[in-house]
Amino acid sequence: MSLTATATITRAKRRGRKAGWRQITASQAFLLPATIIFIVLFIVPLGQSFWWSLTDFTGYNPNPNFIGFANYATILQDPSMLAGLLFTLLFAVGTTVLITALAIPLAVQLNKVFFGRNLVRSLWFFPAIPSMAILGLVWRYILSPLDSGVVNSVLVKLGLDSVGWLSTDALAKVSVIVVGVWAATGWHAVLYTAYLQSIPAEYYEVAKIDGATSRQQFFGITLPLLTPAMVISTFLLMTGGLKVFDLPYTLTNGGPGFSTYTITQSIVVSGVGQGRYGLASALAVLFTFAVGILSFSQLALTKVIERRFS
């Protein structure tokens, strides 16, 4: 080891450390925009929401009073908020179950070879592309309870009575859920097809040699291997369902009465519309916890499944 070699090493080290410092500064600078956005658009408003939910803040009283959990109790007594809470849950669970039950068989069929497959896939997938608000408005005309509504005009022509699709409580709920299923089934079927393509064909060949029926193949091979896809799809559907706003708002505007009211519509109407910040914040906090719990359990579940499959 000569002296020059040692000198070179120290110089290299020093340069390395210098570059390191520069790197750290740069790294911190590059993180700055994301951190500012995170603090301004997430942390501060979340804190404010939580604090306001414990006060009678309305935007008109400059010094809001601390009222504990009174706002949370009010939610459970307010007919519109309670209705919004219940319908949102019904919508989230209903669409998740129905779409999962439809999208998996659809994906299995879409994964087979047949004429016009691309066209069929595009037609199913298409409703996921445009704005849900516009589709809701179109469906409002299709399902209009008047005789001029599309479905009703067909019924009348067939000599049947027209049906109040959007004007009776139960039918309005069903209608919103059915349109929600119509809009998202194709999207989730495409998600499942992507996972189906990763299942090795040999599995099915071996099963066939062993004499397994196609039903046994579906329940024995396809369904278990789709578990990771199901976790993702149902998670997207549940969180999307809890966040639903556009579709019921444009299709029924929450009516008749409050039968298709949603949490988001409650937050917008009572918070932004009526300025009842305390009450609306309490609802927002409950909503945040629901989505948060769901998200973290999905993350945990994905990790467990990844470990089992690898």
Add this chain to the structure above:
Amino acid sequence: MTRPLRRRIVLSVVMIALALFVAIPLYFIVINTFKTQAGMVGSPLAPPTELFFGNYHDVFTDPRIYRSFLNTLYVTAAAVLLQLLVGALAAYAMIMHTSRLNTVIANLLLIGFVVPGQSTLIPLYRMLVGMKLVDDLNGLIIMYLGGSIFCYFLIQGYMRTLPYEMIEAARIDGAGALRIFWSVVLPLIKPILVTVGVFQTMWVWNDFLIPTVFISSPAKRTVVLQVYNAVSEFTTDWPMFMTVSVVALIPMVIFFIFTQRHIVSGLLAGGVKG
């Protein structure tokens, strides 16, 4: 060989019939744009007896529709580009330097990934009122910047699969951090930028919640808001409303045709990274 063939034909017929049934609403919107009001009420599902272009003429001579397109284009382009830039910078920073502070920040950012827009809507509304950015297109862009955190997570997941040596080599050649970002990192992560960009574009372009809360002047409406207001405006003129809808849908259809591939790959990426 005939049995599989017959099965394939049966499957085709069944699947095409089902898909056409699902597509009835789309068929219904398009055909009625070529009808007069009376023609639509009489037989909403029948194809038009003669093509009537009056609705399209009226829509395309209405300056408001162009205005709303320009508004949406401005908001979408600015919001998505900023989201991608902020997300990519943060992802690169995390890859470049892992310290305890950065790990803490990375874990905290998960909150921004999970928390939905509704949770922060009211405080942010008050904030934008204070900043005089309500009823302002730039206010919408600020609201959409929250999507940067989503971009960050998808981009950093992709970056971890890249060969770190390329960045290292550029650094040994004496390139600064910003220069490495522009000329090495950004080209390398182009596929994920396209995928995430497609998803964010669909979100911002189609969003209804934020514009409906934050925009009140007719001149500042986005396309979706313009269509929503067209319904109350043409209370009974449904062919007119259908035409506005079709015109509003055209850009999304074109966008879909060109990006279909990325949407599917994005479904997978979004899924894998949670």
